[in-house]
Amino acid sequence: MNPWFTIARDAARLAIDAQSVVALRLARFARSAEFDWLEAQRMVSEKAQALAEIQVAAAFSLMSGKRAPAIAKKAVGIYGKRVRQNRRRLSRR
Numbered sequence: 709m710n711p712w713f714t715i716a717r718d719a720a721r722l723a724i725d726a727q728s729v730v731a732l733r734l735a736r737f738a739r740s741a742e743f744d745w746l747e748a749q750r751m752v753s754e755k756a757q758a759l760a761e762i763q764v765a766a767a768f769s770l771m772s773g774k775r776a777p778a779i780a781k782k783a784v785g786i787y788g789k790r791v792r793q794n795r796r797r798l799s800r801r
Contacts (some may be wrong), residue, residue, distance in 0.1 A: 711777035718784045724789045732798035758790050 733751065737744060762783045769779045 711781070714758060715777060715784060718788065720793070722767050722788045724786055725763060725788070725795055729794045730793055732795065738797065754790060754794070758787055762786050 733747065736747065765782050765786065766779050769782060
């Protein structure tokens, strides 16, 4: 099977999960009388940390001779893991 099909499926799942995280965060902001600065700060810092982690993983993968599908799968996996963690954390509240 073409590895890009699997990556596309995982990316679509990531997009759906990311939309649910956005909806959960917006609902949280809307129901709060006071703006949740900690959640807003966490939202931004998590994105920066994930980007740095992916850049390091991609660099090591390139240096070890891995091909583009393996690197893309790793990137989607890293983002997916973080988005799923956020969805679980925000769903509990």
